[in-house]
Amino acid sequence: MKRFVEVEQFLKARGIRLTGERQLIVRRAVSYLHFTAEELVKDVRTIDPTVARGTVYRTLGLLHRTGVVEKHDFRYGPPNYEVTFAKAHHDHLMCIQCGEIIEFQEPRVEHIQEQVVKRYGYQLLSHTHKLYGLCQKCRHVNPKRASKAPMLHVEEIVA
Amino acid sequence: MKRFVEVEQFLKARGIRLTGERQLIVRRAVSYLHFTAEELVKDVRTIDPTVARGTVYRTLGLLHRTGVVEKHDFRYGPPNYEVTFAKAHHDHLMCIQCGEIIEFQEPRVEHIQEQVVKRYGYQLLSHTHKLYGLCQKCRHVNPKRASKAPMLHVEEIVA
DNA sequence: AATCTAGTTGAGACTTAGTCTCAAGAAAGA
DNA sequence: TCTTTCTTGAGACTAAGTCTCAACTAGATT
Ligand SMILES: [Zn+2]
Ligand SMILES: [Zn+2]
Ligand SMILES: [Zn+2]
Ligand SMILES: [Zn+2]
Numbered sequence: 001m002k003r004f005v006e007v008e009q010f011l012k013a014r015g016i017r018l019t020g021e022r023q024l025i026v027r028r029a030v031s032y033l034h035f036t037a038e039e040l041v042k043d044v045r046t047i048d049p050t051v052a053r054g055t056v057y058r059t060l061g062l063l064h065r066t067g068v069v070e071k072h073d074f075r076y077g078p079p080n081y082e083v084t085f086a087k088a089h090h091d092h093l094m095c096i097q098c099g100e101i102i103e104f105q106e107p108r109v110e111h112i113q114e115q116v117v118k119r120y121g122y123q124l125l126s127h128t129h130k131l132y133g134l135c136q137k138c139r140h141v142n143p144k145r146a147s148k149a150p151m152l153h154v155e156e157i158v159a
Numbered sequence: 160m161k162r163f164v165e166v167e168q169f170l171k172a173r174g175i176r177l178t179g180e181r182q183l184i185v186r187r188a189v190s191y192l193h194f195t196a197e198e199l200v201k202d203v204r205t206i207d208p209t210v211a212r213g214t215v216y217r218t219l220g221l222l223h224r225t226g227v228v229e230k231h232d233f234r235y236g237p238p239n240y241e242v243t244f245a246k247a248h249h250d251h252l253m254c255i256q257c258g259e260i261i262e263f264q265e266p267r268v269e270h271i272q273e274q275v276v277k278r279y280g281y282q283l284l285s286h287t288h289k290l291y292g293l294c295q296k297c298r299h300v301n302p303k304r305a306s307k308a309p310m311l312h313v314e315e316i317v318a
Numbered sequence: 319a320a321t322c323t324a325g326t327t328g329a330g331a332c333t334t335a336g337t338c339t340c341a342a343g344a345a346a347g348a
Numbered sequence: 349t350c351t352t353t354c355t356t357g358a359g360a361c362t363a364a365g366t367c368t369c370a371a372c373t374a375g376a377t378t
Contacts, residue, residue: 017325017374038364052328057365073232078364093279102279109268113290120252120261121295129288131272136280176345176354197335211357216336237335 003030007068007085014066021051025059029069034080034101072128074101091129097138162189166227166244173225180210184218188228193239193260233260233289250288256297 004027011026012018028043029035035043041056060081063069068085074094089110090103109129117124163186170185171177187202188194194202200215219240222228227244233253248269249262268288276283 019326019374021327036364050328052330053364054329054366055327058326071234073234075230075232093276093281095281096284102281104275104279106271106275109271112265112268116263116265117252117290117292120263122252122254122261122290122292123298124290124292125255126292127288127290129286131276131281131283131286133276133281133283133285139282178344178355180356195335209357211359212335213337213358214356217355 003083003086007063007083010068010085011066016062016066021048021055022059022062024048024051025056026063029060029063029081030083032083034072034082036078036080038078040081072130074130075132091131093131093133095135095138096132097134097141100135162242162245166222166242169227169244170225175221175225180207180214181218181221183207183210184215185222188219188222188240189242191242193231193241195237195239197237199240231287231289234291250290252290252292254294254297255291256293256300259294 004023007026007030008018008023011022024047025040025044028047029040032039037057037060040060041051041053044051044056060069063083064071064081068083069081070084072080072082072092074080074092076096076099088105090105091109093102093104094100106129113124113127163182166185166189167177167182170181183206184199184203187206188199191199196216196219199219200210200212203210203215219228222242223230223240227242228240229243231239231241231251233239233251235255235258247264249264250268252261252263253259265288272283272286
């Protein structure tokens with residue numbers, strides 16, 4: 001079954017009104033792996049130019065609150081969204097040079113997290129675990145940095 | 160030795176011009192555990208109201224590039240900064256209700272991360288690992304929206 | 319089908335956080 | 349001192365997102 005249908009059923013089951021705008025937004029959103037709010041606004045408008053920016057943001061907020069999408073901050077630019085509905089949990093490894101994103105799973109880390117929150121008497125609700133580095137390709141190319149340079153370790157700057 | 164002196168020596172040793180504004184900004188910054196750029200602007204201006212917003216942002220950028228401060232996105236509101244110069248690496252656990260931030264260390268996770276990046280042929284440069292949940296107090300309180308918790312002064316936390 | 323009503327929308331003003339430009343000022347070096 | 353280079357203040361500007369409200373609509377009720 002198409003992913004957007006599952007999402008729509010989920011929303012329906014939660015008593016959330018399924019408007020034409022929301023259907024369009026959900027259908028465009030599931031077509032991406034990661035996207036920004038403004039990218040989604042633009043995309044949705046190529047299909048229906050009358051959809052207001054506010055509607056896209058409100059719908060994204062709705063999807064986020066209901067757990068259908070996750071919000072990622074990959075440090076560079078505005079937050080990225082990802083439709084994680086009915087998708088296994090994973091964390092991210094990103095190349096700071098070319099932007100490649102790898103999704104990884106590490107049950108050992110998930111387990112240790114539980115120990116950490118218990119240690120402090122917390123109830124864990126969510127988490128993010130992001131690794132930043134250079135992929136094999138980018139490691140061997142000219143280390144010239146882009147204008148919006150990522151933070152480098154002190155040793156690298158001195159060198 | 161005062162922490163701001165160490166930071167200033169570090170900047171000096173790197174040939175970075177130590178202006179009066181930068182000294183003031185560094186001294187105010189080290190007095191916090193976590194702070195936002197706008198909070199720092201306000202704070203600095205209570206001492207010298209003529210310091211321009213741009214100067215604070217530029218200096219924060221400088222401190223970030225040189226590894227003196229780290230930038231955190233705790234999801235709610237603008238990014239938080241933290242002076243991590245000469246401070247042991249740690250990750251963060253945050254209460255989404257009251258904004259309390261706990262710093263934790265987990266060598267086991269640090270080790271697993273290395274295995275992950277190796278698995279994909281990456282070179283690890285940095286990472287963030289953030290756990291979100293409810294602290295013991297907030298767990299038993301009527302759920303409300305995540306607040307913009309006030310930043311805490313180091314002295315207040317010690318007290 | 320017609321009606322009802324609470325939830326949703328478009329439009330655009332507004333806000334917040336941050337960037338950029340540039341003339342003037344200040345630091346370090348000769 | 350003079351010179352060069354870097355830094356600053358001021359404020360215009362931008363990007364991203366929020367808010368308001370009259371008009372509209374989905375879904376429920378009749
Ligand atoms: Zn995880
Ligand atoms: Zn790469
Ligand atoms: Zn860590
Ligand atoms: Zn709390």
